[in-house]
Amino acid sequence: MRKVAIVGVGMIQVTDHWDKSLRTLFAETALKTLEDAGDPKVDAAFIGNMSAEEFTKQKNIATLVSDFSGFRDIPATRVEAADASGGSAILEGFTAVASGLYDTVLVGGVEKMSEAISSETTQILSMAADQEYETFHGLPLVGAAAMLMRLYMHEFKATREQFAAFTVQMHENASSNPYAQLRFKTTLENALGARPIADPITLMDCAPAGDGAAALILCSLEKAKKITDTPVQIIGVGQATDTLALHDREDLLTFGAVSKATQKAHKMAKTTLEDIDVFEIHDSYTITGLLSIEGLGLSERGGAGMLVEDGGIAKDSQIPVNPSGGLKARGHPVGATGVYQAAEIALQLRGEADGMQVKDAEIGLTENISGMASLANIHILKRV
Amino acid sequence: MRKVAIVGVGMIQVTDHWDKSLRTLFAETALKTLEDAGDPKVDAAFIGNMSAEEFTKQKNIATLVSDFSGFRDIPATRVEAADASGGSAILEGFTAVASGLYDTVLVGGVEKMSEAISSETTQILSMAADQEYETFHGLPLVGAAAMLMRLYMHEFKATREQFAAFTVQMHENASSNPYAQLRFKTTLENALGARPIADPITLMDCAPAGDGAAALILCSLEKAKKITDTPVQIIGVGQATDTLALHDREDLLTFGAVSKATQKAHKMAKTTLEDIDVFEIHDSYTITGLLSIEGLGLSERGGAGMLVEDGGIAKDSQIPVNPSGGLKARGHPVGATGVYQAAEIALQLRGEADGMQVKDAEIGLTENISGMASLANIHILKRV
Numbered sequence: 001m002r003k004v005a006i007v008g009v010g011m012i013q014v015t016d017h018w019d020k021s022l023r024t025l026f027a028e029t030a031l032k033t034l035e036d037a038g039d040p041k042v043d044a045a046f047i048g049n050m051s052a053e054e055f056t057k058q059k060n061i062a063t064l065v066s067d068f069s070g071f072r073d074i075p076a077t078r079v080e081a082a083d084a085s086g087g088s089a090i091l092e093g094f095t096a097v098a099s100g101l102y103d104t105v106l107v108g109g110v111e112k113m114s115e116a117i118s119s120e121t122t123q124i125l126s127m128a129a130d131q132e133y134e135t136f137h138g139l140p141l142v143g144a145a146a147m148l149m150r151l152y153m154h155e156f157k158a159t160r161e162q163f164a165a166f167t168v169q170m171h172e173n174a175s176s177n178p179y180a181q182l183r184f185k186t187t188l189e190n191a192l193g194a195r196p197i198a199d200p201i202t203l204m205d206c207a208p209a210g211d212g213a214a215a216l217i218l219c220s221l222e223k224a225k226k227i228t229d230t231p232v233q234i235i236g237v238g239q240a241t242d243t244l245a246l247h248d249r250e251d252l253l254t255f256g257a258v259s260k261a262t263q264k265a266h267k268m269a270k271t272t273l274e275d276i277d278v279f280e281i282h283d284s285y286t287i288t289g290l291l292s293i294e295g296l297g298l299s300e301r302g303g304a305g306m307l308v309e310d311g312g313i314a315k316d317s318q319i320p321v322n323p324s325g326g327l328k329a330r331g332h333p334v335g336a337t338g339v340y341q342a343a344e345i346a347l348q349l350r351g352e353a354d355g356m357q358v359k360d361a362e363i364g365l366t367e368n369i370s371g372m373a374s375l376a377n378i379h380i381l382k383r384v
Numbered sequence: 385m386r387k388v389a390i391v392g393v394g395m396i397q398v399t400d401h402w403d404k405s406l407r408t409l410f411a412e413t414a415l416k417t418l419e420d421a422g423d424p425k426v427d428a429a430f431i432g433n434m435s436a437e438e439f440t441k442q443k444n445i446a447t448l449v450s451d452f453s454g455f456r457d458i459p460a461t462r463v464e465a466a467d468a469s470g471g472s473a474i475l476e477g478f479t480a481v482a483s484g485l486y487d488t489v490l491v492g493g494v495e496k497m498s499e500a501i502s503s504e505t506t507q508i509l510s511m512a513a514d515q516e517y518e519t520f521h522g523l524p525l526v527g528a529a530a531m532l533m534r535l536y537m538h539e540f541k542a543t544r545e546q547f548a549a550f551t552v553q554m555h556e557n558a559s560s561n562p563y564a565q566l567r568f569k570t571t572l573e574n575a576l577g578a579r580p581i582a583d584p585i586t587l588m589d590c591a592p593a594g595d596g597a598a599a600l601i602l603c604s605l606e607k608a609k610k611i612t613d614t615p616v617q618i619i620g621v622g623q624a625t626d627t628l629a630l631h632d633r634e635d636l637l638t639f640g641a642v643s644k645a646t647q648k649a650h651k652m653a654k655t656t657l658e659d660i661d662v663f664e665i666h667d668s669y670t671i672t673g674l675l676s677i678e679g680l681g682l683s684e685r686g687g688a689g690m691l692v693e694d695g696g697i698a699k700d701s702q703i704p705v706n707p708s709g710g711l712k713a714r715g716h717p718v719g720a721t722g723v724y725q726a727a728e729i730a731l732q733l734r735g736e737a738d739g740m741q742v743k744d745a746e747i748g749l750t751e752n753i754s755g756m757a758s759l760a761n762i763h764i765l766k767r768v
Binding site: 001021023044050051053054056057058059060062063064066067071072073074075076077078079080081082088091092095096098099100101127128129130131132135136237239240241242243244248256257260370371374375 | 385405407428434435437438440441442443444446447448450451455456457458459460461462463464465466472475476479480482483484485511512513514515516519520621623624625626627628632640641644754755758759
């Protein structure tokens with residue numbers, strides 16, 4: 001396998017882009033990304049997107065957004081793995097370059113969510129869960145998350161304050177992120193007093209819906225060194241799945257797919273947890289954030305709440321988690337999220353993360369999951 | 385890049401499977417495919433599917449169908465490229481094995497269309513076209529095909545009889561195919577007298593909607609030779625795109641993506657058209673069948689109608705096209721179609737195509753497109 005590196009990064013702020021359609025949202029980001037990479041010839045595109053068919057009645061979007069980004073005839077692949085679509089698209093782009101099939105590829109994630117009203121959005125996002133056994137019977141995804149949160153609180157004597165502390169940390173981080181959707185700081189009182197969505201989950205436990213697009217240019221490491229002084233190598237990839245239906249799991253409070261994918265990525269990267277300087281994890285809800293922290297091995301089982309409450313994931317801690325603000329405050333344009341995470345880590349490793357910069361970050365990790373971790377994508381990136 | 389071969393093939397008959405859900409439809413096929421390959425350990429799954437979200441309100445189906453096929457924790461990727469999804473999934477599976485990331489992968493295509501009524505199906509399939517510039521304004525995909533057919537008849541003085549001859553040939557072929565949806569023969573009179581759908585397209589110019597699932601097991605050629613006496617190597621792959629919106633094309637009657645993808649595949653395979661013994665092409669409508677024949681170079685521009693009428697694509701001709709009956713009569717479970725095509729060619733090259741067998745077939749080609757060839761996948765397969 002050829003070594004693969006990121007040589008271009010581009011993002012647009014996550015927000016309601018009323019003035020931009022799906023195609024213009026993506027094209028604007030793609031052009032920024034190409035410019036960042038010095039306008040290389042692109043051989044193929046890999047696009048992560050969850051729900052263009054529901055939000056904009058459009059399929060076949062890899063062809064569409066490639067065309068509108070100026071690549072009229074290149075191979076184009078759309079990958080869908082619910083809110084892990086972005087991470088899955090990176091894996092496909094990585095594999096294509098690693099195999100030698102293509103030299104330079106564009107990996108993008110895009111989601112245009114502002115076309116739907118919020119009740120529709122809940123239904124659309126819930127298609128990530130098992131329709132026949134869960135959603136059809138009235139359990140939306142946020143309901144599943146609420147059950148996991150209640151079980152977590154019961155099992156580990158976790159407190160509402162611990163979840164609220166996670167929220168406060170994410171908003172604190174996002175306040176320095178020009179691409180973030182929710183750039184305001186918040187307080188424990190605000191987080192605890194927010195209106196209920198699916199008890200015990202409140203509005204402040206949920207990542208916001210928003211429009212977003214992010215992209216990367218990948219090429220062989222050999223070529224990358226000629227193009228840029230700051231190539232970021234993808235040194236480890238790992239993907240694993242779990243049952244879609246929660247009732248089929250042996251342990252509801254373990255994100256098994258996250259652990260398995262992490263092991264694979266570390267094995268390929270020849271790293272251990274101690275080598276990782278900065279993390280971007282998948283906190284679609286505060287509970288998925290805590291379970292992700294545990295799945296990655298950043299705390300023991302049931303210990304993530306205390307870790308967060310003690311300031312253990314802050315930007316200047318030993319394990320800086322989500323300096324971008326995470327899904328909670330950077331925003332969660334579902335199918336694009338995995339690409340935002342990798343773009344943010346790449347900027348960290350290039351030392352270009354400005355107010356979000358983690359000092360001396362050399363190796364970073366992204367964790368991007370679908371639903372309640374039915375699929376997990378782990379990528380480990382390194383400054384070369 | 386490692387050489388890649390098909391070592392297992394499985395299909396289910398295309399029809400209305402009222403008694404099977406999406407997951408059981410796929411699992412049944414996956415188990416047949418695994419058995420055909422001698423039950424190898426599978427490292428990852430790549431699933432082509434166009435519209436599970438519309439037909440069954442389910443996303444994330446790569447995870448779902450992997451789980452229900454007995455692979456609870458493997459990496460799983462769903463690829464969507466409208467009705468080219470199956471061919472795109474094969475390309476992703478091929479690349480993954482070629483790169484060395486995985487040794488053995490399952491590539492599947494599945495579509496469960498019988499849950500929808502036909503007016504819904506028309507809307508769903510039309511999401512393959514440009515929503516903002518075409519579909520929203522009242523042009524469904526079949527309307528776009530009708531405009532191309534009328535233009536083709538005008539431009540090349542093609543006759544209705546030529547299109548009807550294509551239909552008759554496909555039904556003749558499908559009558560020997562145990563997996564075909566429409567296994568009855570038909571006549572020129574029947575084809576010419578069928579009820580109009582979007583003039584000049586009649587019911588007999590359209591591929592039928594149906595439920596279907598097909599799968600392949602891919603592994604390195606080296607390993608394939610140890611597993612089976614009849615490995616089928618994927619010697620060439622090619623993918624290309626065109627504009628999604630028809631008004632952006634310079635020439636409406638040229639499937640440019642098909643030609644470009646074919647050139648790439650021939651280049652990798654070191655083949656020319658003369659080397660190919662059998663073809664499976666994408667005849668979602670009779671007009672897309674004729675334009676595909678021309679895009680592949682099997683006839684000159686505007687000459688496909690005459691070629692077909694003269695019996696030039698029959699099973700015992702120099703260029704046997706769609707011995708399976710093609711999309712027209714084998715059926716077109718949209719996202720699964722590309723995998724059916726490769727499965728059918730693999731059986732041809734193994735000499736196991738029974739009543740459909742093309743004599744001494746050593747090299748075969750599949751052509752799988754989205755909509756009006758906005759994306760094209762070409763695969764060239766060879767008996768080893």
